[in-house]
Amino acid sequence: MTETTLNYSGFYTEGPRKGILGWLLTTDHKRIGILYLGCIVVMFLIAMVLGLAIRLELIAPGKTIMGPQAYNATFTVHGIIMIFLFIIPSIVAAFGNFLLPIHIGARDVSFPKLNLLSWYCYVAGGLLAIASIFTGGGAPDTGWTFYVPFSTQTTTNVNLAVLGAFILGFSSILTGINFVTTIHRLRAKGMTWGRLPMFVWTLYATAWIQILATPMLGITLVLVFLERIFGAGLFDAARGGDPILYQHLFWIYSHPAVYIMILPGMGVVSEIIPTFARKPLFGYWAMAISSLAIAFAGSLVWAHHMYASGMSDLAVLVFSFLTFIVAIPSAIKVFNWISTLYKGSIELAPPMLFALAFIFQFAIGGLGGLALGAAASDVHLHDTSFVVGHFHYTMFGGAGFAFFAALHFWLPKFTGRMYRHKPAVIAWGLMFVGFNVLYMSMQAVGIQGMPRRYYDYLPEFQALNLVATVGSWILAAGILLMFYNLWQGIRRGRPVGNNPWGGATLEWQIPSPPPLENFGAEDPVVTKGPYDYKGVVADEY
Amino acid sequence: MAEEHKPVSYRSYFVIWLALSALSGLNVWIAGLAGGSLTAWIILAVASLQAGLVLSVFMHLNQETKMFRLGILALLIIVAVSIGLTFVDVLYR
Amino acid sequence: MSIEHRDDTGARFGMWLFLYTEVILFSGLFVLFAMTQARFPEHFAAASAGLNTTIGTLNTFVLLTSSLTLSLSVTALQLNKIRQSLLFCSGTVLLAVIFLVNKYFEWSTEISHGIYPGSDHLAESAPGTAAFFNLYFFTTGLHGLHIFIGIVLILTVTGMIIRGKVSAECPVLLVNSTLYWHLVDLIWIFVFPLFYLIPRGFHG
Numbered sequence: 128m129t130e131t132t133l134n135y136s137g138f139y140t141e142g143p144r145k146g147i148l149g150w151l152l153t154t155d156h157k158r159i160g161i162l163y164l165g166c167i168v169v170m171f172l173i174a175m176v177l178g179l180a181i182r183l184e185l186i187a188p189g190k191t192i193m194g195p196q197a198y199n200a201t202f203t204v205h206g207i208i209m210i211f212l213f214i215i216p217s218i219v220a221a222f223g224n225f226l227l228p229i230h231i232g233a234r235d236v237s238f239p240k241l242n243l244l245s246w247y248c249y250v251a252g253g254l255l256a257i258a259s260i261f262t263g264g265g266a267p268d269t270g271w272t273f274y275v276p277f278s279t280q281t282t283t284n285v286n287l288a289v290l291g292a293f294i295l296g297f298s299s300i301l302t303g304i305n306f307v308t309t310i311h312r313l314r315a316k317g318m319t320w321g322r323l324p325m326f327v328w329t330l331y332a333t334a335w336i337q338i339l340a341t342p343m344l345g346i347t348l349v350l351v352f353l354e355r356i357f358g359a360g361l362f363d364a365a366r367g368g369d370p371i372l373y374q375h376l377f378w379i380y381s382h383p384a385v386y387i388m389i390l391p392g393m394g395v396v397s398e399i400i401p402t403f404a405r406k407p408l409f410g411y412w413a414m415a416i417s418s419l420a421i422a423f424a425g426s427l428v429w430a431h432h433m434y435a436s437g438m439s440d441l442a443v444l445v446f447s448f449l450t451f452i453v454a455i456p457s458a459i460k461v462f463n464w465i466s467t468l469y470k471g472s473i474e475l476a477p478p479m480l481f482a483l484a485f486i487f488q489f490a491i492g493g494l495g496g497l498a499l500g501a502a503a504s505d506v507h508l509h510d511t512s513f514v515v516g517h518f519h520y521t522m523f524g525g526a527g528f529a530f531f532a533a534l535h536f537w538l539p540k541f542t543g544r545m546y547r548h549k550p551a552v553i554a555w556g557l558m559f560v561g562f563n564v565l566y567m568s569m570q571a572v573g574i575q576g577m578p579r580r581y582y583d584y585l586p587e588f589q590a591l592n593l594v595a596t597v598g599s600w601i602l603a604a605g606i607l608l609m610f611y612n613l614w615q616g617i618r619r620g621r622p623v624g625n626n627p628w629g630g631a632t633l634e635w636q637i638p639s640p641p642p643l644e645n646f647g648a649e650d651p652v653v654t655k656g657p658y659d660y661k662g663v664v665a666d667e668y
Numbered sequence: 669m670a671e672e673h674k675p676v677s678y679r680s681y682f683v684i685w686l687a688l689s690a691l692s693g694l695n696v697w698i699a700g701l702a703g704g705s706l707t708a709w710i711i712l713a714v715a716s717l718q719a720g721l722v723l724s725v726f727m728h729l730n731q732e733t734k735m736f737r738l739g740i741l742a743l744l745i746i747v748a749v750s751i752g753l754t755f756v757d758v759l760y761r
Numbered sequence: 762m763s764i765e766h767r768d769d770t771g772a773r774f775g776m777w778l779f780l781y782t783e784v785i786l787f788s789g790l791f792v793l794f795a796m797t798q799a800r801f802p803e804h805f806a807a808a809s810a811g812l813n814t815t816i817g818t819l820n821t822f823v824l825l826t827s828s829l830t831l832s833l834s835v836t837a838l839q840l841n842k843i844r845q846s847l848l849f850c851s852g853t854v855l856l857a858v859i860f861l862v863n864k865y866f867e868w869s870t871e872i873s874h875g876i877y878p879g880s881d882h883l884a885e886s887a888p889g890t891a892a893f894f895n896l897y898f899f900t901t902g903l904h905g906l907h908i909f910i911g912i913v914l915i916l917t918v919t920g921m922i923i924r925g926k927v928s929a930e931c932p933v934l935l936v937n938s939t940l941y942w943h944l945v946d947l948i949w950i951f952v953f954p955l956f957y958l959i960p961r962g963f964h965g
């Protein structure tokens with residue numbers, strides 16, 4: 128690898144302040160995006176270590192490396208960090224912040240200061256969540272769902288954790304408000320709704336969910352907090368309360384929240400597939416409308432997490448039916464990606480490989496979702512490790528892989544340097560194999576009846592658990608190689624031009640890294656769609 | 669700028685305030701008359717009417733563009749869905 | 762070339778989006794209220810009869826009036842009548858404080874009767890009664906917190922009007938504070954009948 132210096136550093140050196148304050152007080156959407164990205168990667172690595180510890184404990188029956196209490200705390204903290212500090216903000220806050228204004232031809236978001244505040248909320252919430260591990264009565268052991276009555280009774284430090292999650296919710300809301308306003312108000316001249324990149328459409332749908340669903344989590348967590356302080360008994364069946372109502376309130380947010388996690392990932396894939404197939408995205412409006420449809424239908428189905436909770440049979444029936452509706456827009460997306468690939472001039476660059484892995488794994492996760500959405504099969508699968516496998520297929524195999532795809536796709540734009548492709552492909556291969564070995568085994572052992580959330584299990588489940596744990600090591604090796612390779616690329620990769628991949632959206636028409644305020648003296652005027660590749664040529668690097 | 673709001677006259681604000689106060693009084697009166705679900709729905713309807721007045725005049729929604737109204741529509745649908753679908757469980761348990 | 766261009770409509774739209782989140786926040790409590798009311802109509806009727814409707818009605822009136830004064834303040838500012846605008850802002854703050862004082866007396870009466878979240882009295886009373894009063898305290902408490910935040914907000918904007926930072930040319934901060942204040946009023950328009958009026962009609 129040859130040492131090369133960039134003679135141009137874009138927004139990294141431009142700006143009103145220099146040094147660390149230039150970052151901590153910045154209102155530049157690109158710097159805030161980078162701040163988010165750094166935090167998010169760190170959080171991911173921490174939670175990944177916890178996940179590896181969970182798998183190591185489960186390598187054999189009985190106590191391997193930790194007892195029941197430590198195990199409960201580990202999977203709780205793994206869940207809290209992965210969900211609230213990694214997946215929910217991952218693509219939205221890091222890539223969304225960096226790219227959304229550029230994609231619509233704006234110089235920044237509508238409320239730059241609010242944007243910075245949302246990052247500080249993220250940091251504050253993250254610090255509180257992490258502090259809850261080490262203070263009070265020990266790390267929370269309720270699972271990330273904070274189900275009552277246990278969460279109102281356990282002596283572990285749930286108070287700090289729910290407070291942290293509340294503040295993280297605030298951060299998410301502020302981002303959502305910013306994005307909806309920005310998309311409505313700051314589109315460049317000629318950037319009609321029909322010319323928005325699909326990534327922007329998915330961010331738009333996501334932002335609406337962030338606005339309309341997150342406060343429900345806020346009030347739910349506040350109520351858990353108040354219950355722990357006052358012991359009022361709102362969710363205590365013995366005192367007129369109803370624990371199932373807690374589950375309703377919790378999932379009214381938390382089911383739409385899975386679409387906060389997956390929709391931006393779908394947006395990323397919708398950008399990558401056309402770029403590397405050299406074909407316009409198939410069915411633009413179907414893709415745009417299905418994003419909104421997923422956001423809306425996703426708000427109607429929350430109680431499919433509660434079939435076994437004791438809610439009414441009618442509700443089980445209704446929610447089971449509604450759940451299948453969500454499959455329709457999701458399937459439209461998958462079909463349209465495949466149709467985009469059909470007869471395309473496909474280039475299997477690293478971002479494309481991650482995007483293809485996304486489609487494969489998301490499809491498996493989606494099909495597993497149908498098995499869980501049908502009440503009859505759910506009663507068998509409920510609370511087994513099939514559920515754990517299923518949501519890792521959608522959240523990690525889907526949203527997580529989309530995040531990695533986005534890293535490989537846009538880091539050259541963020542930094543002006545290209546990572547090495549061969550290690551990236553090897554890392555991808557390790558991750559793809561490790562991922563499927565790990566979670567397919569979990570699904571299989573779940574169908575056999577292994578319950579989730581126990582540190583111990585019956586001996587007959589051992590073989591598949593062993594396979595899963597080995598899979599987790601392969602996966603982790605791939606992830607570490609990927610991050611190492613990307614880091615090397617950032618440090619001393621080959622410089623890239625404006626458009627290393629030959630993309631047609633606006634970010635590829637400005638320098639890498641982009642300058643302060645993104646576009647030169649004149650505001651951009653958009654004259655063609657986001658997937659019009661006629662005359663677009665990739666720069667050599 | 670075309671999107672700037674025109675000042676609303678003191679008079680119109682007073683009229684709306686009178687209407688709101690009267691409707692609140694009406695609600696208290698209705699509640700004293702009879703009970704049951706019909707009364708409950710009437711009271712909620714009156715409250716919704718008040719909400720409409722506050723939204724359209726006090727909060728200037730009648731001067732805003734379609735974008736603002738669509739947002740309210742989305743909000744109302746989500747609130748109605750949250751309450752309605754939860755009732756599907758609670759009422760039929 | 763600067764990103765510091767003004768977009769008042771965008772600012773208002775952002776404020777509206779924030780208000781949606783407030784509505785959802787309260788609607789979580791309304792969901793709980795509706796479900797529990799459906800389960801224990803008689804307990805709710807008895808408990809609701811224990812609330813002081815006179816103070817409740819008075820406070821409704823106070824809050825509606827405060828909404829009026831703040832709206833008048835916006836018109837005054839738009840017409841560049843700064844003194845009137847300031848006067849109306851101060852009136853709004855005064856009315857808001859009156860609301861909180863009334864609330865304080867209402868709450869302290871109830872607390873003196875042993876009615877507060879987690880009290881022994883409620884623990885021994887009927888399940889629906891306890892649920893009603895818990896929700897009552899949590900909802901009116903959260904609403905009271907919003908009133909308090911509103912007071913701080915209006916005082917801040919009043920200061921900015923004095924310093925000329927908010928003016929007829931640049932009224933959006935006052936307009937947005939007004940939007941927030943009206944929403945707090947709007948929520949009370951529903952809280953009041955839900956807790957004070959409707960449940961007492963369900964004697965069974």
